[in-house]
Amino acid sequence: MTRLKINGVDEEIAATTVAQLLAVRGIDPGARFLAVAINGAVVRRADWADVELASGDAVEIVRPLQGG
Amino acid sequence: MTTDPFLIAGTPLKSRLFIGTAGYPNQQVMLDSLEASGAELVTMSIRRISLDSYSGSLVDVLSPRCRLLPNTSGCVTARDAILTAELAREALQTNWVKLELIGDRETLYPDVEQLVPAADELVRKGFIVLPYCNDDPVTCQKLADIGCAAVMPLGSLIGSGRGIANPAAIELICGRSPVPVVLDAGIGTASDAAQAMELGCDAVLVNTAIAKSHDAVRMAAAMKAAVEAGRLARLAGRIPERTFAEPSSPQLGLVGT
Numbered sequence: 001m002t003r004l005k006i007n008g009v010d011e012e013i014a015a016t017t018v019a020q021l022l023a024v025r026g027i028d029p030g031a032r033f034l035a036v037a038i039n040g041a042v043v044r045r046a047d048w049a050d051v052e053l054a055s056g057d058a059v060e061i062v063r064p065l066q067g068g
Numbered sequence: 069m070t071t072d073p074f075l076i077a078g079t080p081l082k083s084r085l086f087i088g089t090a091g092y093p094n095q096q097v098m099l100d101s102l103e104a105s106g107a108e109l110v111t112m113s114i115r116r117i118s119l120d121s122y123s124g125s126l127v128d129v130l131s132p133r134c135r136l137l138p139n140t141s142g143c144v145t146a147r148d149a150i151l152t153a154e155l156a157r158e159a160l161q162t163n164w165v166k167l168e169l170i171g172d173r174e175t176l177y178p179d180v181e182q183l184v185p186a187a188d189e190l191v192r193k194g195f196i197v198l199p200y201c202n203d204d205p206v207t208c209q210k211l212a213d214i215g216c217a218a219v220m221p222l223g224s225l226i227g228s229g230r231g232i233a234n235p236a237a238i239e240l241i242c243g244r245s246p247v248p249v250v251l252d253a254g255i256g257t258a259s260d261a262a263q264a265m266e267l268g269c270d271a272v273l274v275n276t277a278i279a280k281s282h283d284a285v286r287m288a289a290a291m292k293a294a295v296e297a298g299r300l301a302r303l304a305g306r307i308p309e310r311t312f313a314e315p316s317s318p319q320l321g322l323v324g325t
Contacts, residue, residue, distance in 0.1 A: 007116040007117070027117070031125075032125065032128070033125045033128075035155040035156070035158035035159035037155055042155055042158050045158070060151070060155065062117060062152075062155050063114070063127075064113065064114055064115075064125065064127050064136070064138060064156070064159055065113050065115045066088075066091070066092075066098075066112065066113065067088060067089060067113025067138075067141055068088030068091070068113075068139070068227075068273075068275035
């Protein structure tokens, strides 16, 4: 299990890559217009399957919404 | 009439009206308003997804119809605003960003002290930066000097509908700015948008005044007409103001003289 802060919430999750994290949470990693950052740095979509998550990482998963 | 092209960062835009996508009664009204407004550039926010219910995206609906301008709304630190811009670039594959850095939750006034260095960093990272800023010629000049593609001074507080609080300042900014001036925030109704254009603004961004109108689609059409009318009036040139009346009808040949 990896201890992560996902969108501000502490969680333990069975995932060691971004792609696994999305899959475990039921988010299609192929879904368009998602973006992910780890510890304040954007992880490009092409690297989601490769970049490893470590306990203590802060993960942001975002998408565009209505805005002004 | 001569053509009147409008470019930001070398990109021609069809409409001088930009619109926001928030606060509409529903998505269909928003889309119908977008259509009625004729706007090409449309703003969106970037937010954390709900981990329990991610399904589809508004972008699928909007992206075939317009050019998307992500914002950094709600950010109160330069670090968060820069990360939000970078996430937006990854999510939407655009390097355009409306940079918002908020200094006060109640007034949503820009935090200029953080805004200028954040804009500078984003410009260096290759972004086309459109900063929401004060109606202050010095701030606008600094933002232009560091390479922002436009400046977006506020008319009045975001969502307040109070129009242009300081028309003289907006006119001064427009007269001196080397980059396009987009009036952002405070528009309440069509005449405010027309006034912004008459003062010399290159474009106007409207969200709440359309979204919260009783008839959003009709207000979107009104804003389109107002921006066009204001621009034409600006190009035509208003007459000098006078203290006393100047008769418009001929004074020779009056009956009874």
